[in-house]
Amino acid sequence: MVEFLQYIVSGISLGAVYGLVGIGFTMIYNSTKIINFAQGEFVMLSGMIAAVLVEAGMGLLLAIFFAVGGSTLMGWVLKICVSHSKKASTLSLIILTLGFSLTLRGLVEVFLGKEIHRLPSLVGEGTFSFLGAIVTIQGFFVVVVLILVATLLYFFFTRMKEGKAMLGASENADGAQVVGISLSKTLLLNFLLATLSAGIAGIILTPITAVHFESGIFLGLKGFCAAIIGGLANPFAAILGGMALALTESLVAGYISSEYKDVFAFLLLLLILVFRPEGLLKRRL
Amino acid sequence: MKKNTDETLDHFLKIDNLSASYGKIKALHKVSLNLSRGKMVALIGANGAGKSTFLRCLSGLKKADGGTLYFQGKNIIGYSVAERVKGGMAHVLEGRALFSNLCVKDNIQLGAYLQKKPGKEDMQKVFQHFPALAEKLDASAASLSGGQQQMLAIARALMSQPLLLLLDEPSMGLSPILVKEVFQIIHELKGQGVSILLVEQNASLALQYCDYAYVIENGSIVLEGSGEFLAENEAVKKAYLGI
Numbered sequence: 001m002v003e004f005l006q007y008i009v010s011g012i013s014l015g016a017v018y019g020l021v022g023i024g025f026t027m028i029y030n031s032t033k034i035i036n037f038a039q040g041e042f043v044m045l046s047g048m049i050a051a052v053l054v055e056a057g058m059g060l061l062l063a064i065f066f067a068v069g070g071s072t073l074m075g076w077v078l079k080i081c082v083s084h085s086k087k088a089s090t091l092s093l094i095i096l097t098l099g100f101s102l103t104l105r106g107l108v109e110v111f112l113g114k115e116i117h118r119l120p121s122l123v124g125e126g127t128f129s130f131l132g133a134i135v136t137i138q139g140f141f142v143v144v145v146l147i148l149v150a151t152l153l154y155f156f157f158t159r160m161k162e163g164k165a166m167l168g169a170s171e172n173a174d175g176a177q178v179v180g181i182s183l184s185k186t187l188l189l190n191f192l193l194a195t196l197s198a199g200i201a202g203i204i205l206t207p208i209t210a211v212h213f214e215s216g217i218f219l220g221l222k223g224f225c226a227a228i229i230g231g232l233a234n235p236f237a238a239i240l241g242g243m244a245l246a247l248t249e250s251l252v253a254g255y256i257s258s259e260y261k262d263v264f265a266f267l268l269l270l271l272i273l274v275f276r277p278e279g280l281l282k283r284r285l
Numbered sequence: 286m287k288k289n290t291d292e293t294l295d296h297f298l299k300i301d302n303l304s305a306s307y308g309k310i311k312a313l314h315k316v317s318l319n320l321s322r323g324k325m326v327a328l329i330g331a332n333g334a335g336k337s338t339f340l341r342c343l344s345g346l347k348k349a350d351g352g353t354l355y356f357q358g359k360n361i362i363g364y365s366v367a368e369r370v371k372g373g374m375a376h377v378l379e380g381r382a383l384f385s386n387l388c389v390k391d392n393i394q395l396g397a398y399l400q401k402k403p404g405k406e407d408m409q410k411v412f413q414h415f416p417a418l419a420e421k422l423d424a425s426a427a428s429l430s431g432g433q434q435q436m437l438a439i440a441r442a443l444m445s446q447p448l449l450l451l452l453d454e455p456s457m458g459l460s461p462i463l464v465k466e467v468f469q470i471i472h473e474l475k476g477q478g479v480s481i482l483l484v485e486q487n488a489s490l491a492l493q494y495c496d497y498a499y500v501i502e503n504g505s506i507v508l509e510g511s512g513e514f515l516a517e518n519e520a521v522k523k524a525y526l527g528i
């Protein structure tokens with residue numbers, strides 16, 4: 001029983017990371033109908049910037065500020081690229097994000113190096129026991145951050161005018177324009193929020209897993225799966241999808257073998273795509 | 286035939302030689318149309334004649350190829366959609382273009398997106414025309430009946446306090462009773478001083494309610510005159526009134 005709980009606990013904090021990356025996929029998908037394959041690179045970028053700056057002697061908080069700021073800034077650049085190719089088909093835009101991700105990865109490799117980097121934790125390395133299972137403070141912190149980000153986003157989308165305007169613009173672009181909503185502005189907000197949450201994910205994940213220039217590939221893939229499993233219609237579904245994915249991985253790794261965890265994770269994705277293509281959560285926000 | 290030239294001197298809405306195209310397809314060819322403050326003008330025409338394209342050029346959703354567009358004395362051809370909304374134009378789109386998964390209240394409030402302080406009173410005022418909507422504030426727009434959706438689309442447009450309402454086929458898909466109701470509301474709005482440019486396939490009602498009307502065919506205005514005048518015209522009778 002304790003063993004089971006242990007797998008659940010580690011699954012949940014991993015799921016929180018997947019969810020945080022997945023939220024960004026959903027937001028950009030809803031505003032543009034494109035899958036942003038650069039999403040994982042923003043997580044990597046933020047982790048890399050923070051780690052390199054701290055290694056160079058900068059204070060942790062300041063380094064985090066630059067890291068999250070840096071990855072969000074790149075989100076802005078990506079938005080400009082997408083806006084510039086307005087007439088391009090969805091497929092071309094998806095390929096554009098793939099190109100953007102290769103570029104980011106290459107730039108990081110050239111300027112920040114190929115080495116694996118570590119980042120000190122914001123909350124320390126301690127652990128505590130929960131019903132016999134060991135919970136790391138960092139793992140717990142990931143979940144707290146996810147809840148915080150999700151709550152803020154929920155408040156933004158359901159209570160604030162700009163948030164509702166973003167939902168409106170993704171529902172009906174013409175309808176949004178005729179009430180005076182700027183599509184370009186809502187698109188930018190979507191990209192900024194998506195890359196901001198990716199940047200935050202990088203900061204809380206790097207102390208746990210370390211980072212190098214290729215980390216974004218795996219993270220992007222997992223975040224993408226989380227978004228698909230949860231359902232692309234609703235940003236918060238990605239959290240559900242992330243949890244489902246990570247719990248599957250964690251339980252398979254625990255009870256069967258960690259060699260099979262990815263097999264089962266993709267099996268879950270496949271089952272969802274076949275039997276419930278709209279994802280676990282159909283309801284929109 | 287009495288032209289409405291002297292009435293249009295206020296340049297409230299004065300469109301001259303407006304052209305527009307989709308790639309190589311010419312959708313509008315040098316269309317000119319006038320509407321003076323407080324009046325209701327109808328634009329009738331068959332499927333694909335260019336009616337919606339014309340309204341989209343007015344609200345700024347579509348870029349015109351050429352021509353002038355005066356609204357309240359200013360040439361607004363280069364203005365953005367938002368600037369035109371601020372200036373007092375509201376476009377009720379064909380097919381309603383609601384935010385289907387948002388609730389009625391959010392739809393209406395987003396109508397006041399550009400208003401500095403969207404007051405409760407504005408909403409109450411709008412609900413006077415649409416009492417049924419006031420009882421469905423939390424329902425999603427998609428869950429409403431066709432008639433209620435059309436009411437919601439008009440209500441959303443009214444939240445920007447427009448001087449000019451562009452209505453694209455408000456009667457589309459509605460039962461005859463609801464069509465009457467929609468026209469009644471349009472008439473009420475006109476009574477309150479809102480100027481109206483109405484695009485309709487339901488030509489008989491449109492001609493009955495309007496002060497002046499234009500007939501568009503293949504992107505060009507082919508006929509214009511008062512509602513009564515057009516309703517008596519043999520060609521109009523044959524083509525649009527089914528008599």
Ligand SMILES: Nc1ncnc2c1ncn2[C@@H]1O[C@H](COP(=O)(O)OP(=O)(O)OP(=O)(O)O)[C@@H](O)[C@H]1O
Pocket residue numbers: 307310311312330331332333334335336337338339379486
């Ligand atoms: N997005 C578009 N791309 C290409 N052609 C278009 C587009 N929208 C309209 N058209 C063409 O422009 C012409 C005018 O269309 P428009 O929608 O303005 O007509 P309409 O009078 O509103 O017709 P309806 O009564 O069916 O609404 C038509 O030939 C139509 O096929």
Ligand SMILES: [Mg+2]
Pocket residue numbers: 336337338379453
């Ligand atoms: Mg039309």
